[in-house]
Amino acid sequence: MSKQAPVIAPSILSADFARLGEDTRKVLDAGAQWVHFDVMDNHYVPNLTIGPMVLKALRDYGITEHIDVHLMVKPVDRIVPDFAKAGARSISFHPEASEHVDRTIQLIQGEGCEAGLVFNPATPLSWLDFVMDKIDMVLIMSVNPGFGGQKFIPSALEKIRQVRERIDASGRKIRLEVDGGVTPDNIGAISAAGADTFVAGSAIFNAPDYADVIRRMHAAIDGK
Numbered sequence: 001m002s003k004q005a006p007v008i009a010p011s012i013l014s015a016d017f018a019r020l021g022e023d024t025r026k027v028l029d030a031g032a033q034w035v036h037f038d039v040m041d042n043h044y045v046p047n048l049t050i051g052p053m054v055l056k057a058l059r060d061y062g063i064t065e066h067i068d069v070h071l072m073v074k075p076v077d078r079i080v081p082d083f084a085k086a087g088a089r090s091i092s093f094h095p096e097a098s099e100h101v102d103r104t105i106q107l108i109q110g111e112g113c114e115a116g117l118v119f120n121p122a123t124p125l126s127w128l129d130f131v132m133d134k135i136d137m138v139l140i141m142s143v144n145p146g147f148g149g150q151k152f153i154p155s156a157l158e159k160i161r162q163v164r165e166r167i168d169a170s171g172r173k174i175r176l177e178v179d180g181g182v183t184p185d186n187i188g189a190i191s192a193a194g195a196d197t198f199v200a201g202s203a204i205f206n207a208p209d210y211a212d213v214i215r216r217m218h219a220a221i222d223g224k
């Protein structure tokens with residue numbers, strides 16, 4: 001397997017929104033590498049969250065680490081430049097929400113960000129067929145998007161294995177990220193299936209000690 005170095009990306013969907021800068025700083029200081037930024041539009045998914053102004057506010061607060069934007073919005077393209085200007089480092093989108101997938105990838109990369117394709121539990125991997133030479137990341141959803149705190153859907157493990165094979169066959173450095181119901185108890189199996197980038201919301205932010213959960217997650221990824 002040609003996995004990238006493991007990254008834990010806490011989803012700030014489960015953070016304390018009244019103290020977002022402080023809580024984001026706290027989770028990064030507890031050992032997380034990235035911040036996962038969930039954008040929901042009450043159209044593509046049945047929930048409404050945060051946008052580019054909030055991302056910019058985190059940058060202004062002093063968050064300099066990688067902010068990984070997951071767009072659960074339709075249409076996709078018109079909001080991409082705003083997120084790039086606000087300070088996103090990677091931007092992932094759902095292919096079925098984009099009118100022209102290849103053009104959206106070019107748009108994201110042209111704005112200086114890494115581009116990812118996101119797959120819902122029932123979205124087929126055939127969307128990858130003609131873009132493996134372009135994308136920087138594949139994000140496998142292990143819950144249906146829209147809400148934090150859902151249970152991991154086990155069929156995601158087979159999907160992760162299939163994506164890992166495709167990434168290895170491509171010979172490119174493509175991150176394989178998994179999002180939804182990730183906990184210290186299942187992260188070892190998710191890693192063994194081929195993932196290298198792990199989004200977790202409730203498992204981290206609902207815990208009394210962020211550093212302890214992140215430490216246990218890294219140990220499970222290392223097979224300890």
Ligand SMILES: O=C(CO)[C@@H](O)[C@H](O)COP(=O)(O)O
Nearest residue numbers: 145146148149181200201202
């Ligand atoms: O994008 C989503 C949900 O749509 C995720 O990022 C969840 O917010 C992850 O939360 P947990 O399942 O880890 O609580």
